[in-house]
Amino acid sequence: MSNEEQLTPADAELARALSGLRPAGGIDRDRMLFAAGAASARRTGRIGMGVAGVLAAALAVSLAVRPEPRVIERVVTVPATGPAPTMAAPWPAETPDWMPAAVEQKGAYLALRNQVLTKGLDALPAPAPAAGALAEPANGIDVPRRPRLGFPKSLTLSGIVNLFWR
Amino acid sequence: MTRRLTFAAGVTVVLILLALAGAGETRSAKTARPRGAATQPRLIEMKVRPAPEPRFALRWHLLPDLLDQTPGNAAVLYCTATDLAGVLKAADMDRVRAWLEMDPPKLPRKAVVEFLGNIHGILRQLELAARRERCDWGLPIRSEGFSLILPPLSKYRDLARVLSLKARLHIAAGRHDQAVHEIQTGLAMARHLSEAPTLIHALVATAVASQMLQDVECLIEAAGSPNLYWALAGLPRPFVDARKSLAYEASSLYLAVPKLRAALTQQRTAEEWRALAEEIVKIFQVTRGLPDQDPSADAKGRLALTAMAVYAYPRAKTYLRALGKTPEQIEAMPVHQALVIYYLDGYERLRGEVFKWHALPYWQAHEGLQRAGRLMNQAKRKTADAFGPLAWLVPNLSRSRFLMARLDRQIAALQCVEAVRMYAAGHDGKPPAGLSDIRDAPCPIDPVTGKPFAYRAVGQTITLDAPAPPGLPATEGVRYRITLVKP
Numbered sequence: 001m002s003n004e005e006q007l008t009p010a011d012a013e014l015a016r017a018l019s020g021l022r023p024a025g026g027i028d029r030d031r032m033l034f035a036a037g038a039a040s041a042r043r044t045g046r047i048g049m050g051v052a053g054v055l056a057a058a059l060a061v062s063l064a065v066r067p068e069p070r071v072i073e074r075v076v077t078v079p080a081t082g083p084a085p086t087m088a089a090p091w092p093a094e095t096p097d098w099m100p101a102a103v104e105q106k107g108a109y110l111a112l113r114n115q116v117l118t119k120g121l122d123a124l125p126a127p128a129p130a131a132g133a134l135a136e137p138a139n140g141i142d143v144p145r146r147p148r149l150g151f152p153k154s155l156t157l158s159g160i161v162n163l164f165w166r
Numbered sequence: 167m168t169r170r171l172t173f174a175a176g177v178t179v180v181l182i183l184l185a186l187a188g189a190g191e192t193r194s195a196k197t198a199r200p201r202g203a204a205t206q207p208r209l210i211e212m213k214v215r216p217a218p219e220p221r222f223a224l225r226w227h228l229l230p231d232l233l234d235q236t237p238g239n240a241a242v243l244y245c246t247a248t249d250l251a252g253v254l255k256a257a258d259m260d261r262v263r264a265w266l267e268m269d270p271p272k273l274p275r276k277a278v279v280e281f282l283g284n285i286h287g288i289l290r291q292l293e294l295a296a297r298r299e300r301c302d303w304g305l306p307i308r309s310e311g312f313s314l315i316l317p318p319l320s321k322y323r324d325l326a327r328v329l330s331l332k333a334r335l336h337i338a339a340g341r342h343d344q345a346v347h348e349i350q351t352g353l354a355m356a357r358h359l360s361e362a363p364t365l366i367h368a369l370v371a372t373a374v375a376s377q378m379l380q381d382v383e384c385l386i387e388a389a390g391s392p393n394l395y396w397a398l399a400g401l402p403r404p405f406v407d408a409r410k411s412l413a414y415e416a417s418s419l420y421l422a423v424p425k426l427r428a429a430l431t432q433q434r435t436a437e438e439w440r441a442l443a444e445e446i447v448k449i450f451q452v453t454r455g456l457p458d459q460d461p462s463a464d465a466k467g468r469l470a471l472t473a474m475a476v477y478a479y480p481r482a483k484t485y486l487r488a489l490g491k492t493p494e495q496i497e498a499m500p501v502h503q504a505l506v507i508y509y510l511d512g513y514e515r516l517r518g519e520v521f522k523w524h525a526l527p528y529w530q531a532h533e534g535l536q537r538a539g540r541l542m543n544q545a546k547r548k549t550a551d552a553f554g555p556l557a558w559l560v561p562n563l564s565r566s567r568f569l570m571a572r573l574d575r576q577i578a579a580l581q582c583v584e585a586v587r588m589y590a591a592g593h594d595g596k597p598p599a600g601l602s603d604i605r606d607a608p609c610p611i612d613p614v615t616g617k618p619f620a621y622r623a624v625g626q627t628i629t630l631d632a633p634a635p636p637g638l639p640a641t642e643g644v645r646y647r648i649t650l651v652k653p
Contacts, residue, residue, distance in 0.1 A: 107453055109313060110312035112314075113364070114558070116365075116366050116369060121373055124319055124366070126320055
C-alpha cells in the first residue's frame with residue numbers, strides 16, 4: 001500500500017508540488033568542502049596566535065622579573081703548589097695549541113710597495129669590514145641625525161627575548 | 167597569481183625606466199672619451215662664467231688657514247676616522263661613486279644628506295684632523311724597515327670620496343664657502359699623508375688630492391662661483407712632496423742592515439765578510455718572498471749562500487777587474503768579500519740611477535726615469551748580476567713620479583682656467599687670444615712637459631692642451647675644452 005493512498009487529496013497535491021522543486025543555483029560539493037576547511041583553519045589560526053601571544057607575554061614577564069642569580073659562597077681549600085702567578089708572568093715557552101703559528105711578516109712593506117707600483121693603488125688590501133652596519137655604527141662616537149631607539153624593527157619573539165636578555 | 171605577475175612586471179618596467187633616466191643624469195660628458203679614445207688625450211669639458219678677482223685676493227684658501235689650525239697630532243684623529251669608516255660597506259661606496267658621477271645639481275639631495283648624516287662622526291674627525299698643526303704618523307719604519315706593516319691606507323681614498331660628495335652637495339646648494347671648507351679638509355689630508363715616510367702614503371696622497379681637485383672643477387663650473395686663481399696659486403708645488411718617503415726608500419737597505427753601510431770602505435776579517443754575505447742572502451730571501459732561512463744556522467740557508475758563491479763568484483771577479491782591481495788583489499780577497507763588494511757596488515749604482523732623478527723637476531727627469539725603469543726591469547730579471555739580489559729593494563719611480571707631476575698639472579690647468587675667467591670678467595666676457603695676454607694672473611707652465619699649455623680660442627670656446635710626455639701613451643695627456651657662458 002502506497003503512502004499516497006493514505007494522504008488526503010490536498011496533502012497529495014502538496015507533496016507533488018514539493019517534489020517538483022529544484023535548488024535555485026545548484027550545490028558545488030567541492031566548493032562547499034573548501035569553504036568549510038578554510039573556516040576551520042581560520043579558527044585554528046586565531047587560537048594558535050592567541051596561545052603564542054600568551055606564551056610570548058609570559059616569557060617576556062618571566063625574563064623581565066627574573067631574579068638575580070644567587071651567589072653561593074663556599075670556602076674551598078686548595079693546596080699550594082708554587083708561587084702565585086703575577087701580572088708579569090713570563091710568556092709560555094711553547095706556543096699553546098689554541099694559538100695560530102706566528103705569521104711571517106718579513107718584507108711585508110716591500111712586497112706591498114712593489115705590488116702598488118706595478119698594479120696601482122687598487123692593489124692595496126681592503127680592510128675587513130666592521131661588524132656594525134652603516135645605519136648602526138659599531139661604537140657610540142658616530143652621531144646620527146635622528147636619535148635611534150634600540151627597539152627591534154620587527155617585533156618577533158626572538159627580538160623580544162634579545163631585548164630583555166641585554 | 168596573475169595580479170602578482172602583473173605587479174612584478176610593472177615594478178620591473180618602472181625600475182628599467184628609472185635606470186635609463188638615471189643614466190641620463192650622470193655628469194654630462196664631464197670627462198668624455200671620444201671614439202678611438204685609446205689614442206686620444208683625456209678630454210675634460212667645462213662650462214664656466216667670467217669671474218673677477220675677489221675683492222680681497224686672499225679671500226679663498228684651498229688648504230686650511232693658519233688661523234684655523236689647532237695644536238695636536240692629526241694622525242690620531244685620522245686613525246679614528248679610518249677605524250670608524252669600517253662601517254662603510256662596498257655597497258655604500260658604490261653609491262657614493264655613482265653620486266660622484268652626477269652633476270652636483272642633479273644629486274638626490276635627500277638621500278645624500280641622510281647618508282652623510284649617518285657618517286657625521288667620521289667627517290667630524292677628518293675636519294678636526296685636517297686643521298691640526300702637525301701630523302706625525304709614528305710609523306716604526308726605522309726599526310721595522312721593509313717589514314713595516316701599514317695601516318689600512320685604502321680607506322683614505324674612500325674618505326676622500328665621501329668628502330668630495332659633501333663638497334658637491336654644498337656646491338649644488340650654492341654654499342661655496344662650505345664647499346671650499348670640505349675641499350680644504352681633503353687637500354690637507356693629502357698633504358698630511360704625503361708627510362709619511364713611505365712611497366705608498368705618497369701615492370695615496372696623490373689620489374686623494376686628485377679627487378678633491380675634481381671638486382674644484384665642479385666649483386669653478388657652478389653659477390656665481392668665486393675666482394680661485396690665487397687659491398690655486400697658493401697650493402704648494404709639488405703638491406705631494408715625496409722627498410721624505412723617497413729618502414726612507416733610498417735608505418731601506420742600511421736601515422735594515424746598518425753593518426752594510428760602511429762595507430765598501432772598511433777592512434774586515436773573513437768571518438765578518440761571510441756574515442755580511444749572509445745578510446745579503448737573507449735580504450734576497452725576504453724581498454723575493456722566500457722562506458727566511460738563517461744561513462749561519464740552517465742547512466738550507468748555508469746551501470743558498472754556497473750556491474750564490476758558486477754562481478756569482480766568477481762574475482764578481484770579472485766585475486772587480488773592471489773596477490780596476492789587479493788579479494792579485496782579487497785573489498787575496500776572501501770569496502765573501504768579493505761577493506759583498508760585487509753586490510753592494512751594483513746596488514749603489516742602481517740606487518743612484520733611480521733616485522738621482524728626483525732632484526730634478528719632472529719634465530727634466532722624465533727621460534732619465536724612463537731609462538732607470540728599463541734598467542731596473544733588466545736587473546730584476548738577472549739575479550746573478552751585480553744589480554741582482556738587492557735590485558728588489560729599489561722602487562721603480564718612473565710611474566709614481568709621473569702621477570705626482572700629473573697632479574701638479576691638474577692644479578696648473580685649473581689655475582689657467584681661472585686666469586681666463588678673470589680676464590673675461592674684465593673684457594666683456596671674451597676670452598684672451600693667447601695665455602700671454604693675461605697680465606694680472608700669469609698662467610703657469612705644464613709641469614709635466616715644462617712648456618706652456620697649448621692654448622686656442624675659437625669664439626667663446628677655448629682649449630688647453632697638455633700632451634703626454636714622450637714614451638707614454640696619448641691617454642696620459644689631457645685636453646680641457648672650456649666654454650665661456652654669460653654670467
